Amino acid sequence: EVQLLDSGGGLVQPGGSLRLSCAASGFTFSNYAMSWVRQAPGKGLEWVLGISGSGGSTYYADSVKGRFTISRDNSKNTLYLQMNSLRAEDTAVYYCASHLTTVTTPQDYWGQGTLVTVSS
């Protein structure tokens, strides 16, 4: 059974940093692209970053470029999201998601989400 377990969320001050993790199990992690998708309170879905199965290619939304970094450790079956220079508008539930194959294909499995709150 495929499982994605998001963790690392919490309360952080504006300008601060946070690292999210997503532990994957039940599939060959390195064979699949992964993404982070966020959802601000009461709002819709916003894709923010994606990474290829090998980790060699990464993709970013303009809203987080230069501040957020996506990475993966295929030996640990874990996806990461390093968030720096956090802003109030980054407050959201962050979901990790696996793709059917490459990052251009849809997200077929999703984690339960982890809440990031940016506030002083």
Place this chain on the structure above:
Amino acid sequence: QSVLTQPPSVSAAPGQEVTISCSGSSSNIGNNYVSWYQQLPGTAPKLLIYDNNKRPSGIPDRFSGSKSGTSATLGITGLQTGDEADYYCGTWDSSLRWVFGGGTKLTVL
């Protein structure tokens, strides 16, 4: 402002049929497959339709998808109260990013 445009809400009675539209452009829907996601209250999104009209294992055939040009449509027949959820369309964009619609809230009256 979402790249893909969906109606904010739709409603219909139990047992009836409803459609949800998703409008984009040649840089996204016009040249890529469309997916649809269902998000029940308080839960993570779930893939409902992919490659315009394919259903993942376990998704009932009451759910269907279609695409024409730069627009796509999700159809749900035999509406059930358990179908009340937010529905999102999504696709890959030529700017090398995923884009989603703003979401449509389905109310089963």
